[in-house]
Amino acid sequence: MQINIIGAGIGGLTTAIALHRKGFKIKVFDAAPALRPLGAGIVMASNAMQVFRRLGCAEAVYAQGNELSAMHITDHRRRSLQCIDIRWVKSRFGEPSVSIHRGALQQVLLEYLPEGVVFTGKRLKNLTQDASGVSAFFEDGSSDRSDLLIGADGLRSATRHSIFGTQALRYSTHTCWRGMLDLQLDEPELVYECWGTEGGMRVALVQVSPGKVYFYYTEKQNAGFQAPGGDHCAYLKQRLRAFPALYAEAIGSAANKDIFHDDLYDLTRLARWHQGRVVLLGDAAHATTPNLGQGACQAVEDAWFLAEHLAAQTGEAPEQIFSQYEKSRRAKTDYVVNTSYRIGLLSNLGGPLGYRLRNALLKSTPESINRKQVSRVFKMF
Ligand SMILES: Cc1cc2nc3c(=O)[nH]c(=O)nc-3n(C[C@H](O)[C@H](O)[C@H](O)COP(=O)(O)OP(=O)(O)OC[C@H]3O[C@@H](n4cnc5c(N)ncnc54)[C@H](O)[C@@H]3O)c2cc1C
Numbered sequence: 001m002q003i004n005i006i007g008a009g010i011g012g013l014t015t016a017i018a019l020h021r022k023g024f025k026i027k028v029f030d031a032a033p034a035l036r037p038l039g040a041g042i043v044m045a046s047n048a049m050q051v052f053r054r055l056g057c058a059e060a061v062y063a064q065g066n067e068l069s070a071m072h073i074t075d076h077r078r079r080s081l082q083c084i085d086i087r088w089v090k091s092r093f094g095e096p097s098v099s100i101h102r103g104a105l106q107q108v109l110l111e112y113l114p115e116g117v118v119f120t121g122k123r124l125k126n127l128t129q130d131a132s133g134v135s136a137f138f139e140d141g142s143s144d145r146s147d148l149l150i151g152a153d154g155l156r157s158a159t160r161h162s163i164f165g166t167q168a169l170r171y172s173t174h175t176c177w178r179g180m181l182d183l184q185l186d187e188p189e190l191v192y193e194c195w196g197t198e199g200g201m202r203v204a205l206v207q208v209s210p211g212k213v214y215f216y217y218t219e220k221q222n223a224g225f226q227a228p229g230g231d232h233c234a235y236l237k238q239r240l241r242a243f244p245a246l247y248a249e250a251i252g253s254a255a256n257k258d259i260f261h262d263d264l265y266d267l268t269r270l271a272r273w274h275q276g277r278v279v280l281l282g283d284a285a286h287a288t289t290p291n292l293g294q295g296a297c298q299a300v301e302d303a304w305f306l307a308e309h310l311a312a313q314t315g316e317a318p319e320q321i322f323s324q325y326e327k328s329r330r331a332k333t334d335y336v337v338n339t340s341y342r343i344g345l346l347s348n349l350g351g352p353l354g355y356r357l358r359n360a361l362l363k364s365t366p367e368s369i370n371r372k373q374v375s376r377v378f379k380m381f
Contacts, residue, residue, distance in 0.1 A: 037103025041214025
């Protein structure tokens with residue numbers, strides 16, 4: 001069976017590896033002119049690492065990334081309000097969480113695929129399907145036909161648009177700046193996400209490899225907000241004065257050209273993830289806000305389960321296989337999307353009373369409840 005995948009992001013590449021290991025013929029098409037190590041950092045949490053372990057690529061991810069031991073939410077002075085103890089997670093689920101440069105992760109995943117299956121410069125325009133297969137049409141005028149097609153083409157998926165038309169995105173109320181810094185933290189195994197006194201203000205520095213740190217900063221803004229004069233660096237320097245000096249000093253040293261700025265959206269819940277011979281996964285199916293750090297991890301989980309369902313039931317109609325895959329994933333992705341959105345709203349509590357109330361709420365959550373929530377997300381097998 002020939003399966004085409006649209007999108008060579010974390011979801012598409014992991015799906016390609018999982019299907020290749022099961023003996024399917026695969027091709028991956030990506031709009032980017034080349035897969036170059038661009039972008040900032042990401043945390044691949046224990047659930048994704050458990051999948052990578054089964055796919056045989058966990059060690060390569062550890063080799064390129066940075067194993068974490070704890071992730072704290074703190075107040076604006078970096079005093080811990082809540083903590084995920086990653087050493088406990090590792091002892092419970094077998095794998096810790098790892099921070100890594102996105103480009104490095106993409107290169108690791110590519111190494112687990114045979115030569116000649118990933119095609120770049122192929123932006124999907126639309127697709128048609130009939131009883132015997134799916135034809136994908138690309139903007140460069142070429143096309144390709146397969147038995148099945150998987151849309152792993154992200155938040156603004158052209159695959160999704162082809163089968164379901166336009167679907168609404170939901171603005172998170174947050175805008176976000178990200179980038180990479182040449183920096184070595186004193187405690188590279190710890191992540192402190194500092195929540196400010198104004199609504200939605202959050203900043204973190206995350207070591208992704210020796211001498212390389214990923215930063216992000218969010219705040220509550222209307223969609224479309226721009227730093228005055230387009231000077232991200234000056235704006236961030238000024239806003240980060242609300243936190244310990246390290247943040248403004250470190251992030252203020254970044255060049256404007258190396259700072260990515262995006263508004264954050266999730267996807268309103270789709271009625272279904274598949275139609276005929278076409279199925280969606282990752283952000284294309286259930287994009288979430290990043291407040292739980294789970295978007296890519298959920299794409300990795302999708303990849304695993306989709307490959308398992310396809311391999312187990314090759315005789316069944318695609319619709320049936322895809323509907324079982326969707327059924328196996330819905331409860332968890334709904335939980336992640338909704339919980340993440342709610343955390344974003346909680347972070348918006350600001351002002352002299354609001355932030356104190358919010359911080360007290362975070363601090364008073366019993367460890368047992370935290371662990372229950374963490375287990376619900378990190379439990380994989
Ligand atoms: C600020 C921020 C921080 C985040 N932090 C984390 C984190 O720590 N941990 C985590 O798990 N998740 C995190 N996420 C979420 C994560 O980035 C996404 O969930 C993840 O990248 C989704 O993977 P994907 O493969 O589904 O889609 P994408 O990564 O978006 O990949 C889609 C691919 O499809 C290609 N493509 C798009 N359109 C077309 C087309 N028409 N034709 C062909 N190819 C196309 C693109 O070039 C891209 O390569 C974060 C997100 C944000 C915004």
